[in-house]
Amino acid sequence: MLSNISQLVVAEGFQVVWNEGLDEECIPVVEYEGSYSCVIAGAGTGKSFALKRKIARLLEQGEPPSSLLVVTFTRTAARDLKNDLEELGVEGCDIVRACTLHSLCLWILSRHEVFRVMERKTRTLLGHEIDYLIADLSVRLERKIKILREQLHAFTSAWARLLNEEPGWPHSDEDREFDNELISWLRFHKAMLVGELVPLTIEYLRNNPTSPERSLYKHMTVDEYQDLNKAEQRLIRLLSEYKIPENRTLTVAGDDDQSIFVTLKYAHPEGITNFKEEYPGTFETTLVTCKRCPRRVIELANVFLKSTKRKEKPKLLQPAPNAIKGEVAILQWRTPNDEASGVATIIAKKISAGEVKPGEIIVLTPRKQIGYAIKNNLIDRGIGAQTCFSEAVLYSKQAQEGYAYLNLLHERNDAVSLRVLLGIYAADKRRKSYEKIRRHCFESGDAVIETLSKLKSGELHIPSTDHLVAPYQIICQRLQYLSTLTVPEVIEQLFPDGVDEVAEIRKLVMTAMEGAGDIHELYDMVNREITQPELPKTSDSILILTLQKAKGLTAKMVVFVNCLEGCIPYVGRYDSKEEQEKALAEQERLFFVALTRTTNILLLSSTGIMRRGDAARMKVRASARRYWPETEASRFIDMLGPNAPSPQPGDDYIRHV
DNA sequence: AGGTGTCCTAGCTCAGTCCA
DNA sequence: TGGACTGAGCTAGGACACCT
Secondary structure (H helix, E strand, O other): OHHHHHHHHHHOOOOOOOOOOOOOOOHHHHHOOOOEEEEEEOOOOOHHHHHHHHHHHHHHOOOOHHHEEEEEOOHHHHHHHHHHHHHHOOOOOOOOEEEEHHHHHHHHHHOHHHHHHHOOOOOEOOHHHHHHHHHHHHHHHOOOHHHHHHHHHHHHHHHHOOHHHOOOOOOOHHHHHHHHHHHHHHHHOOOEOHHHHHHHHHHHHHHOOOOHHHHOOOEEEEOOHHHOEHHHHHHHHHHHHOOOOOOOEEEEEEOHHHOOOHHHHOEOOHHHHOHHHHOOOOEEEEEOEEOOOOHHHHHHHHHHHHHHOOOOOOOOOEEOOOOOOOEEEEEEEOOHHHHHHHHHHHHHHHHHOOOOOHHHEEEEOOOHHHHHHHHHHHHHOOOOEEEEOOOOOOOOHHHHHHHHHHHHHHOOOOHHHHHHHHHOOOOOOOHHHHHHHHHHHHHHOOOHHHHHHHHHHOOOOOOOOHHHHHHHHHHHHHHHHHOOOOHHHHHHHHOOOOOHHHHHHHHHHHHHHHHOOOHHHHHHHHHHHHHOOOOOOOOOOEEEEOOOOOOOOOEEEEEEOOOEOOOOOOOOOOOOHHHHHHHHHHHHHHHHHHHOOEEEEEEEEEEOEOOHHHHHHOOOOEOOOOOOOEEOEOHHHHOOOOOOOOOEEHHHHHHHO
16 A cells, blocks of 8 residues: 555655545545544554654645654654655655654753753663662661652652642652652752653743743644553643644544553543543544454454443444455463464464464463463474563663663763662662762762762761772772773673673663664663663564553464463452452453454464462462362453354364464 | 671561472 | 462661771
8 A cells, every 4th residue: 555655656746645545534634734633543443544644744735844743652653654654755754753752751851951940860760770769768768668669659650640730639748758858869860760751841841831842843643642641641732732833733643442551651541532622623533444453353342342331332443345354263272381382383384374474473462471482382383483571671780780881981970870880789779878978969069979089089088988989999990991992892891791691681782782883872772772662673573572562563463372361351459449440441451452453363362271370470360279270261252242253272273274 | 985887697578389 | 278388578686897
């Protein structure tokens, strides 16, 4: 479809015919010229395609590309969008800003005025760095680590949900004390929490109504709007409501049925269903013709939506007129090992029969463990497979240490990395001594690095800080040495080959090195990869991923493994019934997303028994009293209705492939 | 002498594991 | 199902070093 259009563009002298390749349902989305439009688009209804066309139309009509902003949910989506626009051959598309909200905020905040005004720096803390923040706060506030963690969680969630703006938001003195100490630590270390990015950007924009960022973009497009939290939706509002330039437009698109980040990121899916109330005069379109899924899948997905009983009138999908019938099968295996090898066998058979290519297959799993098992089974059969879970690259102390040095080579004054290195191999992170130094810094106005240098030279004396001076000396020497080395030599020093603890980060750094000219570029790339990982671009291997990662993906064949009660739906422990209901609703949407990824084949697979220990670890519900208890297939499979294929033993299915 | 901080160990809790 | 075991992660407290 795309190649037709690019030919068309060339043939007609860079004039895209807007309705070419668009069905009737999507045309109004592209043509609408008013201020606000909201596209509620069911799975596979061509929402992204329509948005792209709208952008192309704006550019062709002479809107300057620098006045266009497209916010996507992942870096992968932003990259794909730009590639597709380029393929369309629209002039100026490379200048259009297509990025995630995260990087938009980083960009806005890192402009010099913002840093000065806010007295903050856009240096976000990673997971292990937060441990040091907590350790230091535990000295200051004399509270236990566990309690501080809870308070930190409450702090970020309140900001994400804009709770602090609601009247009557209960905020105890203890919480306020925590907030103050937290902010003080962050200011001192010139750092911020990822969760603060959006609230700080909001604060900046609100306090500076004439800031250039507010009038920078004339046409804004936000994809996956249902996955934004309240703060993020507020930010979009701030960026779009300023009167200059005139005739601004805001287009949001998404699907509340596919909102899967409510419990994970406090997403606010009501934002899209209530969009027209919040933005009066909104032109709302609902897309229901699914151009992705086969008839059989659409039929089952609709039955599922109805049986969740979440809405009086569920938004049902319509098959496209030319939709194929497709294939859906529900398989059951005896044990998890049988499932892993059976699924691999099916995939191998389908590939050798020429039905699908490896790059057209995705395996969805609610748990990593079975994902790894399937990957190994596929590789044993000579088929390329890649797991793609959010693995902590910085899980080991050595990796954290190397990363901190890399950080310091990039920015010598990075207080967070210095803090990490000072306490890294001490069980208590040398928090008490560090607190002394911090106190001195507050009184003298010196930075940590200056204080430590003075302590080292003997110019200054603070009792009980010798334990910090010794590591500081080592850090200085090491940095001195590292700065004389070339980039590849630095990598060999920090992340040596053959050391298990740094193998993961070494892989990442080596890939980044290919595109990096110097240590600063290397750091930028590594940091971006760690904070905003991208899906690998593969055409010849099977992707094995979690449901959250599969957001926005399409594949010819989708295998959903471990379809077990307890895995999906997984409802953790919640205090209130209300929260539990919310979690269940999200699991239903997750399952709906899984169902609607395929263009041809959908396999749902589960096992009959599982070792008790494995079941407990994976939170699978298992019958009692046995070492190999029986497991239950997910209740969601029953909710596919009487027309769903009946579950069959996996081995029977293999015989018929 | 008394205070402070580190290091070390014992002990606690919790979750997972394993078995009758 | 229930009870014993194990290991991880954390904390409390003692021994020790160092400072005032």
